[in-house]
Amino acid sequence: MAKNFLKVTCKDCGSEATIFSRATSVISCGVCGATLSTPSGGKADLVGCTVLETLE
Numbered sequence: 090m091a092k093n094f095l096k097v098t099c100k101d102c103g104s105e106a107t108i109f110s111r112a113t114s115v116i117s118c119g120v121c122g123a124t125l126s127t128p129s130g131g132k133a134d135l136v137g138c139t140v141l142e143t144l145e
């Protein structure tokens with residue numbers, strides 16, 4: 090299984106971030122601090138960001 094990373098943009102401030110698709114911790118935006126992703130059943134649940142691209 091490939092380790093996928095997701096290129097996302099924060100819904101609040103629009104900054105780009107790269108997050109692991111199966112992140113096991115909460116990921117916050119480095120610019121505005123909004124929650125981008127929370128862990129859910131072994132994968133990242135994207136709550137505050139929009140996926141631009143999947144990186145493999």
Ligand SMILES: [Zn+2]
Pocket residue numbers: 099100101102103104118119120121122123
């Ligand atoms: Zn942000």
